[in-house]
Amino acid sequence: MDWIRSIFSGSLAVSVEHQEPVMVSEYTQPPAHIMTFDGGGMRGLYSIKLAQAIEDKLNGSLIDHVTMLAGSSTGSILSFGLAIGKSLAELENLYKQRGSEIFRETIWEEIKEGDGLFGPKYEADSLERVLKDNFGEAPLSSVVKHWVQAYSTDITSQTIKIFDVAKAKETPVEDVPIWYAVRASTAAPTYFSPVDSNGHALCDGGVGVNNPSASALKSVIDRFGLQSLATTNLVSIGTGIYPTGIDYAHAKNMGALAWAAPISDMMIKIGVNTAHHWSHSLLRDQYVRVDGELSTNLPLDGYSTANVEAIETAALTYIKNNPESIDKASKLLVN
Numbered sequence: 001m002d003w004i005r006s007i008f009s010g011s012l013a014v015s016v017e018h019q020e021p022v023m024v025s026e027y028t029q030p031p032a033h034i035m036t037f038d039g040g041g042m043r044g045l046y047s048i049k050l051a052q053a054i055e056d057k058l059n060g061s062l063i064d065h066v067t068m069l070a071g072s073s074t075g076s077i078l079s080f081g082l083a084i085g086k087s088l089a090e091l092e093n094l095y096k097q098r099g100s101e102i103f104r105e106t107i108w109e110e111i112k113e114g115d116g117l118f119g120p121k122y123e124a125d126s127l128e129r130v131l132k133d134n135f136g137e138a139p140l141s142s143v144v145k146h147w148v149q150a151y152s153t154d155i156t157s158q159t160i161k162i163f164d165v166a167k168a169k170e171t172p173v174e175d176v177p178i179w180y181a182v183r184a185s186t187a188a189p190t191y192f193s194p195v196d197s198n199g200h201a202l203c204d205g206g207v208g209v210n211n212p213s214a215s216a217l218k219s220v221i222d223r224f225g226l227q228s229l230a231t232t233n234l235v236s237i238g239t240g241i242y243p244t245g246i247d248y249a250h251a252k253n254m255g256a257l258a259w260a261a262p263i264s265d266m267m268i269k270i271g272v273n274t275a276h277h278w279s280h281s282l283l284r285d286q287y288v289r290v291d292g293e294l295s296t297n298l299p300l301d302g303y304s305t306a307n308v309e310a311i312e313t314a315a316l317t318y319i320k321n322n323p324e325s326i327d328k329a330s331k332l333l334v335n
Contacts, residue, residue, distance in 0.1 A: 027147055027166045030220055030228035031068035033235075033333050036213045038272065038291070039073025039206030040239025041188065041300025042099055045308060047078060047237045048092050049315035050290050050326070054235070055088060057330035062088065065333040068147040070216035072205035074239065074300075076150035076163075076185035080135065080178050083148045083165075098130045099303030103191075120193045122301075124183070127192060131179040139175045140168035149219065151205030151212050152184040155194065160208045160215065166223075191301060210268050211236065211275040213289075217282055233332040234283055236276065238291025240298065240314055241269065288328045292318035 037047050055062040063082045071079030081091045105122055140148075143165045150163040163181035168174045184195040184202040194201040209215050213236040220228060244265055246254075276289050294314050298307060319326060 026145065026169075027223070030224040030232055031147055032231055033066050033233050034068040034070070034213075034216055034220075035062075035066045035079075035235045035237065035333075036069070036211070036216050037071040037075030037078045038212070038236075038238045039071075039075055039204065039210045041074055041191075042095060042103075042302050042307065043239035043298055043300060043311055044074035044078060045092065045095050045311045046240045046315045047075065048088055048095070049312060050237050050319065051078075052088050052092075053319045053326045054290070054329045054333070057326065058333060062333075063146070066146065068149075068216065068220075070149040070151070070212040070219075071185070072151040072209050072212045073186050073188065075212065075237075076182045076205065077131075079148055079150065080143070080182055083143045083146045084135065084138070084178070086134075094130075094134060096308060099308075102127050102130055103301040103303050121191050124187075124192045127186065128179070128183055131182050135178040135182065137177050137179070139177055140165045140181060141175045142178070149212070149216060150181045150185040151209045151215065152181075152187070152195070152202045153205055153207040153209075154197070154200050155203050155207070156200040160205075161197070161202055162215075162219070164219070188300065206268060209271070209275070211238070211272040213287075214275040214278040214282075217279060229282055229286075232283065233286045233335060234279060234288075235329045235332055236279060236287070236289045236291075238272070238289070240292060240294040240311070240318075241272075242294040242297040244269070244297075286332065288325060288332060290322075290325050290329055292322065 037044070040046070051062055058065055063085075066082075069079035069083055071077070077094075078091060081094070082088075103122055104126060140163060146165070148165045152161040152163065154161045161184065163176065163184065164174065168176070180195070184197070185205040186192070187194050187202060188204040189207065194203040196202075205212070213234060217229065217232075217234065220232060244262060246262065246266075279287050280289070292314070296310060298311055298314070302308075
């Protein structure tokens with residue numbers, strides 16, 4: 001445990017901003033049940049299907065069994081959506097009904113921006129409109145009962161920016177609108193423009209923390225101490241992984257052009273796996289990762305009926321083939 005303690009009090013603290021203990025009444029006890037949601041664009045539907053399978057095994061709604069929620073990118077939509085009272089069915093409809101609006105690209109935009117080569121592929125106005133329609137102007141501090149975090153990447157200071165409900169209730173300057181926090185967390189590079197935060201550029205949380213499980217635990221440790229994890233259970237939900245590993249025979253001859261496409265995807269996946277291993281090392285049997293491999297590469301901006309059906313099929317296949325993971329997740333949320 002000493003090496004784990006050194007990681008979470010040392011090197012990781014460089015990339016995740018330090019948080020002072022919050023003294024408001026809602027957060028005087030460490031969270032007993034944490035649920036985190038990965039980034040992945042439209043594949044948030046995959047996460048929703050997994051969460052619905054878990055909820056089906058609970059007595060009541062999923063949110064009633066969760067104390068803390070943390071999300072990155074599309075996961076921030078799910079985390080804050082659940083926290084303000086939206087059901088999983090409502091969130092599913094949001095993706096299906098508004099996905100085409102979020103990722104809509106006119107012919108002129110495609111010509112002007114070169115399909116993302118010379119500028120953001122999509123206009124941020126549509127994304128912001130959808131977020132405001134669903135979250136209004138409610139500030140982070142309006143969230144009750146639950147400790148919620150959304151992660152964004154500050155590419156100016158090259159650190160992780162955490163939009164934190166608990167911190168917002170203590171520090172007024174941190175109390176931004178929920179839609180703004182989610183917008184910053186979902187500003188995927190090449191897809192949407194970054195968000196301006198006092199001159200700093202905030203982009204998609206997935207760039208730095210696509211799997212927020214370990215970062216959420218870091219926040220718990222900062223606030224309540226390492227010993228608090230003895231009473232903490234964590235369910236980490238992914239958006240599906242499409243294997244894109246490169247073997248030596250191909251890698252040995254790759255130059256800059258060949259590396260350009262896979263390197264960012266590779267770094268994100270390594271970060272996802274690293275967060276998984278840290279979380280498991282800290283919690284052991286008090287932790288479960290619910291995620292599976294995809295047989296086809298499902299794009300994060302794929303809102304077509306065929307893509308949506310493929311996402312749902314992949315999720316249902318995982319649920320059918322991995323009942324033990326769903327069972328463990330549901331048990332962790334009631335124990």
